[in-house]
Amino acid sequence: MNPPRSVLEADGIELHLSGRKILQSVYIKLETGQITGLLGRNGSGKSCLMKSVMGLMPTGSQSVRVDNKYIEKPYQKPGLIRYLPQQPFIPPSLTLQAAFDWYGVKTEEIARDYPTLYQRRNQKISTLSGGEKRLAGVLLILTSNVAFVLLDEPFLHLMPVQIEQVAATIRQESRRKGILLSDHRYETVLGLSDPVYYLNTGGRTIRLTTPEQNLRDLGYIY
Numbered sequence: 001m002n003p004p005r006s007v008l009e010a011d012g013i014e015l016h017l018s019g020r021k022i023l024q025s026v027y028i029k030l031e032t033g034q035i036t037g038l039l040g041r042n043g044s045g046k047s048c049l050m051k052s053v054m055g056l057m058p059t060g061s062q063s064v065r066v067d068n069k070y071i072e073k074p075y076q077k078p079g080l081i082r083y084l085p086q087q088p089f090i091p092p093s094l095t096l097q098a099a100f101d102w103y104g105v106k107t108e109e110i111a112r113d114y115p116t117l118y119q120r121r122n123q124k125i126s127t128l129s130g131g132e133k134r135l136a137g138v139l140l141i142l143t144s145n146v147a148f149v150l151l152d153e154p155f156l157h158l159m160p161v162q163i164e165q166v167a168a169t170i171r172q173e174s175r176r177k178g179i180l181l182s183d184h185r186y187e188t189v190l191g192l193s194d195p196v197y198y199l200n201t202g203g204r205t206i207r208l209t210t211p212e213q214n215l216r217d218l219g220y221i222y
């Protein structure tokens with residue numbers, strides 16, 4: 001039996017940083033069983049939006065609802081949401097195995113699709129390559145036992161075959177999770193996501209209707 005659907009909506013997010021308006025009247029909706037894409041130019045505020053949805057930014061107003069209930073600090077609610085930042089976040093002195101244990105994820109789950117990384121499970125994070133570290137971080141968040149995950153540039157540093165494999169894992173995990181996917185590999189994002197939002201400079205989201213054409217018109221692609 002499929003688990004009941006859950007919906008996370010964020011609307012009216014307003015964010016000012018250092019006197020600059022970063023986000024205004026942002027709307028975004030995530031639903032378990034769905035991958036939602038988020039595109040936008042460098043500096044448009046995608047990472048800030050994800051951190052705001054987590055409850056990690058000084059947005060000033062209640063704006064995140066899960067199944068119609070306001071949640072003030074979503075990141076504090078067990079089993080609800082996890083966020084993959086662009087920067088490395090796993091303590092380098094931990095082994096890969098210890099990091100997975102800490103997040104409550106079984107390394108055996110990645111053994112079949114990521115055999116090379118699995119073989120490195122007893123190595124410290126600090127001894128992994130840049131791409132291996134990124135892959136470990138992506139899988140840690142993506143396979144966590146939570147309802148929603150926010151992925152900020154999950155394909156960064158990954159080689160093409162690994163990008164394909166991670167895309168397949170994102171699709172697989174989306175059967176039971178709501179996933180927000182942001183990455184400048186827009187073709188991969190468009191191939192995986194429906195709906196797709198574009199964060200306009202000025203901090204408003206637009207839902208794309210004919211994505212490639214819209215992205216051309218918005219000057220995101222040639």
Ligand SMILES: Nc1ncnc2c1ncn2[C@@H]1O[C@H](COP(=O)(O)OP(=O)(O)OP(=O)(O)O)[C@@H](O)[C@H]1O
Binds near residue numbers: 042
């Ligand atoms: N703590 C902060 N204080 C002041 N300004 C900030 C802070 N964090 C981010 N910004 C600014 O907010 C804007 C949006 O940043 P953000 O990292 O969200 O962009 P992005 O869309 O994720 O960009 P990219 O595609 O380059 O990763 C940028 O202009 C950035 O300089």
